[in-house]
Amino acid sequence: MAVNLSTPNPADLLPVPGVRLGVAEAGIRKANRRDLTLIELAAGSRVSGVFTQNRFCAAPVQVCKAHIAGGAIRALVINTGIANAGTGESGLAAANATCAAVADLLGIKAGQVLPFSTGVILEPLPVDRLVAGLPKARGALRADGWFDAAHAIMTTDTLPKAVSRTVQVGGRTVTLSGISKGAGMIRPNMATMLGFVACDAAVSQALLDELVREAADLSFNSITVDGDTSTNDSFIVIATGQAGNAEITEAAGSDWAALREALIDVSVRLAQAIVRDGEGATKFMSIAVEGGADREECRKVAYAVAHSPLVKTAFFASDPNLGRILAAIGYAGIADLDVGRLRVWLGNPDESVLVAEHGGRAASYVEEAGARIMAHSELTVRIDLARGEALATVWTCDFSYDYVKINADYRS
């Protein structure tokens, strides 16, 4: 049961000039299932990405990193079912064969193709079936293929995740559309968070690289379901340059600001959708830390709270358990934290209540207020460290019986 998330309306998903998407049933792991997505980019598109830090980095991620460094990317190919991770040299060969097949089909070079895989790890990718499905995916290529692609990249997600919006940049309308998948930072063997955002803005490669890192930091790198990091996580931003705006080449000015705001907004909404569809989730929680000496310590505190199984089970029970929140802040690893100065609020979209100050429960806090706030499914824990000006927000979900059920019962 996803938290305040529903299937997007296909009419709300906007074509991005320069981008066409097609899906097919390739029978990668199961029959009668759309499991192959091809994304074709117009010549001149710029592409940037960030990838998993996991040392068990999947074969397609290794190939992506190599190809993206070469530039001039013209196609993305995404399969579900098999993650092609933990597969050694033969896994690399499979990812390269996939790129070669896409290149043949589209008349481009293999180095201009980025491959992505998500699904069971430690199993070989059936390249023959994947390649056999490519012509059908190519035949299905269309500018309004975002809705289908959002479905075709799902593994155990309960809902497709897609977002579009427009923004004015240099007097032109820039369109952004994106899709994401993932229902935990990693599913049992069904690994992977994937995020793809395309826009038609004209922006230099250097700025696009800067923007993808910042957007990832503020979105996909600010969520957690269970603290596990997958072997295949990838976030890709595409700029086709067809909107007609004057190319943005400096990280300054209103054009840059508008594009930056819009891209971060789309990325955050796609990332939050993953948490809303988190395994067994019944609550969506924002952990907003302010007053830190730097952003890194704010993130430490936010993640300590967001990862605490005790906090997460308390939120599942709608229990405003201050002790667990304070204890998590206390062990976040800030050696000189003055607990006497920090303050904590619990909130929902209707109200926010100061619950802790001076090293303990706030004098004004009554349990009824806490219970009233926790009855909501959208919750905020706001923490003021009173040490500086830095901020960070992390989004997570609660920890329910269903989380254990999903992860204990799952068999690949």
Added chain:
Amino acid sequence: MAVNLSTPNPADLLPVPGVRLGVAEAGIRKANRRDLTLIELAAGSRVSGVFTQNRFCAAPVQVCKAHIAGGAIRALVINTGIANAGTGESGLAAANATCAAVADLLGIKAGQVLPFSTGVILEPLPVDRLVAGLPKARGALRADGWFDAAHAIMTTDTLPKAVSRTVQVGGRTVTLSGISKGAGMIRPNMATMLGFVACDAAVSQALLDELVREAADLSFNSITVDGDTSTNDSFIVIATGQAGNAEITEAAGSDWAALREALIDVSVRLAQAIVRDGEGATKFMSIAVEGGADREECRKVAYAVAHSPLVKTAFFASDPNLGRILAAIGYAGIADLDVGRLRVWLGNPDESVLVAEHGGRAASYVEEAGARIMAHSELTVRIDLARGEALATVWTCDFSYDYVKINADYRS
């Protein structure tokens, strides 16, 4: 349901010359419950301890640290029911008043008393009821009080935890007895891991301080149930010096080696008992990492595996899920880890099987072997990083429906 842990036989718990223990029902939080323990130490005893790193350090922990620095400790007083944490200045006053009352009763100074509290946090300690119970605890003081004390320090533990053994040191028999409590690193509001070990060896204060840090590192600091660190965690080692051995003053020689081995052994068994009694535990897991460049990176890898909710739920399901284990190793934070060189074994007390090598599943591994191993309740994950000579082992338990149930349903 504890994993391979039973109530100790009272006859197996040995008196330690110089140590007497007494318990009482003080009605701290609930009536008709032994909730107060007094431990009296003979003059000349040496005491050392390590305490929680949580910044929300409870009042009694703050007082303990101050008093232990002054030396000449003669008594320990432990209450359950209320943790006296997150209680500010009045909490400190309550802990100091407790020490003063014990000192009056025993004719010693308040600074010679160490106070410990465990139970609900953010609630005031009822000092009057605690003090009123002290004469009865004093009247109950006896050398063979270990079994009663193991019961009286329990909160939500399902079983008492106590261990005794002897060791020959310098031609004399040294006796060690210890008790511990804790059923998670922290219980909902019932915070705290406590461990107390006493021996009658004669050992210098400097070496005792060194030994308590080493023993804590290899025992209580090598366990995890849920990754949460309590506000009150304390581990105390007492050496009364009454065994008659020549005082050990150097960290060398057979006397030191014998005492060190015995103290670490007792500490490890007490720490493991906490994991065996972990919330909802059905499996006891040793994560043994070897071949590390240093101990710290071995611990990082072991804790990444031990903390992964995905690994823990897989073990609950008796699922030999290699992908989750490899992914956890991969995100442990060792930037230059060569996953192609590492090897992983799964084992139980009967057999051990190589499951992963060369970056993926071992060619020799068959799922039946994994399933056979996982059918046991005592499991080992052995990981060879193939980078050096360092080792570290961490003990943990699985993650079950009952963990969520206990932590979501619990109301203080």
